[in-house]
Amino acid sequence: MQVEKEWKVKVEDSITYRIDKLYDELDFDGDGNKNTQTDEVSDEDGNKVNVTIKKGSKMKVIITKLNGDATVKREWPDDGVISEETTDQSAVTKTVDDKSYWQEEVIDMSVGDTEATVQGDLVIVNTTTIELEIKTMLVRKINWKSGWYIYEYFKI
Numbered sequence: 001m002q003v004e005k006e007w008k009v010k011v012e013d014s015i016t017y018r019i020d021k022l023y024d025e026l027d028f029d030g031d032g033n034k035n036t037q038t039d040e041v042s043d044e045d046g047n048k049v050n051v052t053i054k055k056g057s058k059m060k061v062i063i064t065k066l067n068g069d070a071t072v073k074r075e076w077p078d079d080g081v082i083s084e085e086t087t088d089q090s091a092v093t094k095t096v097d098d099k100s101y102w103q104e105e106v107i108d109m110s111v112g113d114t115e116a117t118v119q120g121d122l123v124i125v126n127t128t129t130i131e132l133e134i135k136t137m138l139v140r141k142i143n144w145k146s147g148w149y150i151y152e153y154f155k156i
Contacts, residue, residue: 003101005094007066008146014062015091015148022055025156041074042084051076061091095147102144121145 022035029038036054043049053059058077064085065071070092074083096102102118109116114127123142128135134156141151 003096003098005096007070008095008097009063009066009070009092009148011063011066014060015150016058016060019053019055019057019059022053022057041076041081044073044082044084046084049079049081051079051081061088063092091149093142093147093149095142095144097145099144118144122150 022037024034024037027034029036031038036052038050038052040048040050060075060077062073062075063070064073069087069089071085072088072091073085075081099118102123106116106118106123109123109125113129114125116123116125118124121143123144125138125140125142127138130136137153137155139151139153140149142149
């Protein structure tokens with residue numbers, strides 16, 4: 001049976017993420033600090049600006065439009081930056097408010113390097129890959145009632 005997923009959020013809803021841990025062994029931004037990451041983003045006026053991400057940093061995602069995908073703005077309060085609108089599939093998704101649906105769905109999601117489970121209101125997707133002797137782990141938690149991605153852990 002095909003189930004129609006729908007938005008359980010509305011325009012102007014938001015979620016705030018907090019960085020609990022950041023360690024960048026290769027110091028990709030080249031600032032000499034392995035505990036920070038500087039990213040370039042486009043602000044509301046389309047200007048390229050830098051935001052610094054470190055332990056304790058916060059990023060707020062605000063929904064501005066809901067069509068096939070969500071359109072959002074991101075706000076980094078520590079840097080005083082609000083991004084331009086972008087289509088986003090990493091913060092919120094359409095969902096089905098039906099636990100039994102998700103209990104069946106995680107069976108199909110658990111393939112190869114990916115294991116998915118339902119725990120309470122969360123779908124937890126854990127992917128571990130090893131390529132060229134490099135192990136990568138990604139854990140994402142999605143609230144299946146609201147569609148918000150509420151947690152992400154990434155390690156190389």
